[in-house]
Amino acid sequence: MDNSAFIHADEIRTRFSRTMSDMYRSEVPQYGTLMELVADINAATLDRDPALKTDLERTDDLERIDLERHGAIRLGTAEELSTMRRLFAVMGMEPVGYYDLSVAGVPVHSTAFRPVRDENLARNPFRVFTSLLRLELIEDETLRGEAAAILSRRGIFTDRALALIETFERTGGLDDAQANEFVREAVETFRWHGEATVDAGTYRCLNAAHRLIADVVSFKGPHINHLTPRTLDIDAVQAEMPERGIAAKDVIEGPPTRRCPILLRQTSFKALEEAIVFKGEASAEAGTHTARFGEIEQRGLALTRKGRALYDQLLASVRDEGGAGSAGQNYGVRLAKAFEAFPDDHETLRREGLGFYRYVLTDKGRQASAAGLDTSPMEALVASGHVAAYPIVYEDFLPVSAAGIFQSNLGGQEQRSYGSNASKDAFVEALGAPVQDEFEVYETAQARSVDAVREALRSSSQVSAA
Template sequence: MSNHDFMSSDDIRHEFSMAMSAMYQEEVPLYGNLIDLVSEVNAEVLTTHPDTKTQLLHTGEIERLSMERHGAIRLGTATELSMMRRLFAVMGMYPVGYYDLAPAGVPVHSTAFRTLDPHSSHKSPFRVFTSLLRLDLIGDEALEREATATLQKRRIFTDEVIGLIERFEMQDGLIPEDAQCFIKEALQTFRWHDKTPVTKELYQRLLHQHPLIADVVGFKGPHINHLTPRTLDIDAAQQKMQAGGIPSKAIIEGPPRRACPILLRQTSFKALEEAVSFKTANIGDLDECCDGYEQGFHTARFGEIEQRGVALTPKGRALYDQLLNEARNQLGITPNEDNASQYYQILDETFSKFPDNYQALHDTDLAYFYYQLTDNIHDSCKDRALLAAAFDKVDLNAVSRAEISKLIDDGVIRIEPIVYEDFLPVSAAGIFQSNLNQSKNNSYDNASNQQEFEKALGSKVYDELKLYEEIQAQSLKKCLAGCS
């Protein structure tokens, strides 16, 4: 069979993300309001900030802005994680980055399934932050055994989707008819189920250990906990949420508001209390037809928005982590509704040490950028000669920032920020904690292990910083090719 007969992974991913968005809006109608709000904010920014619009046009992001989504799911076993990796591979999504949330009081470690190159991201930027529950952090051995037994009995993938994943792996693609079936069947894994496989008594014990443990073990599958549109002004979006009666969390997670956004800022409306039915029959029997149920409630699903800035280099990330820790240590307690103003003030003061100018971020090697030829280059043989001379090296990485900065100053090339496609552990933990009705602060001394996670995953995770470095280097090569 010719590869031309297969539906591209980019197209499968796009259609799946749209189907998931429609499903989530049906399950959580307030999410639809959030989408409308973000679209309104983005339209205002593009109208009032022409520089932002030009930047998005140069990087190709403007076409994907309305498609920006990321989801979050939580898995219970290594078997589930391994199969989820294979499912996302059908959509051209691969595990990028390793996140240890245990030190922040959340008993999971995670990765983000996403595309690896800008071309695919522009077609569909869908990504899913995927966490694996760490049952070894349950402090009650008997409860850990019950939780393990419950998870081992559940099946979160349909037989049909497993068969289609195997077919994709065998023939390296799916024909359109099979791809449509795959989308339909894969969606079932992420659907909300209000009937639980556990009793209310077990649920309450799990909840007492940690709300996230109850959210994973207490349900039939990894229901999508939130989908996240991308806003160009998260502060304006937060204000509109509050003005519109949408109950938002008090703190915007991540760096402070800046002229040149960095990394990722996130906020959300608070998790909804939803009616669920707990089993009254034997916990080991997952057959609904013979079971009785009693009513209860669960709180976990919420609506999140994000503002993405430029990706930082290792040097930039080290400075970011240092300044964020300084701000939080100065505050002394977890940022919350009561100290939000004080925290924002401390954050602003602390991050004054972080350059807020793209040229400065470039010249000090704090952030990653696309290099693009300006319109002037095509009119100047001299400039083309300067560029070729600067890049006349075997290793483009040997080209110094000073050499590139000179070409920027001369108007030969321009820089545009490479958007950060990934996540921040402290921010992710802050979002989780604020939406789990957590009544106590957990502390897990036993840190997660990347090798252990990758063993469960069935593969290595990609290093996100290397991916950004490669994108930047490729843009240099493209500049040289354009001048040859």
């Protein structure tokens, strides 16, 4: 096949994310209300802060706000995870980061499939937080074996989706008709099914072990359990949700409100109680299942290893106080107080090496003709106005926050004493590929921007010399 006929992975990802959004909106009507709320808050924020709008336009982030969303799924077997990696590869999404949620009593470990290069993120930053159930954390050996047997009998991908993945891997791409068919077939994996694949007794046993275990094992496939729009003011969204008839979780996960947002802040509405029919039951009397919810995120500066260490230290000092996590009294006040120790202006954050920044030539830099600027220290170029530094947006996740979202939507009593059971090697083996280190991804992005500045200045000097 002529490679020129192939549809770019970014375009396939965009088609997929839009189709997923439409499907989830039809399945969970409150998601539509949430999207409208976020759009209203974003518009008001941009009207109120023209400088923010200008910065977003300058960094190509403005147009992507409406596209910005992430999803989350939970898989049951290594084969499912490996095939999901191949499915996401069709859309240019790679596994970044390893997250052990067992430390917070959630029996999964996870990665995030997402685009990694700036140009691909700018076109569509859609990402999917993907968790793999850890059956070894089920204490009841009989139940563990039964869960494994149930999962081994299901196939979560359509035959045609698998065939199109193989076509992509064999030829290097998909044409327009194949891309559209791939999206239609791939979305079926994420669709909600109200019929359980287990009987009521088995469901109750799985649910008693952990609600998330029941969610993964009891259904035909890994229904998308939430999609997440990106807001520019999560505090305003949190305050407005009740006014729109949306029951918000009690606290926003992540760092406190800041002048310079960092990492990721998340909130959600409470999980829906949805009717299901159990296998083998002839009566129309349905049971219920609680798993799917709505989430909102606000993304800020990606932190360096040094910055992340300080963040983790400050967060732990608040969450560990009294052992209550984010449920403790006056949590928000205590969190804000602790984070007074974290610099809150970009100049300090950058100079102290706490965050990652993208360097670009200013108009003054582009007009510069003096030789030698290309070898000047980057700090000197920023100080002289030849170069500007813009925060690199954090594209990944925070395990403590993810666990907090999970727990708030699983009934509030789901903490299990799993301790820390990180098993990255086992996860990578199941995945069938290494996961990228998120810090290295940001380091590379920052380094590419520095190289681009240097090259532009060298070219400018050569033109001047000629």
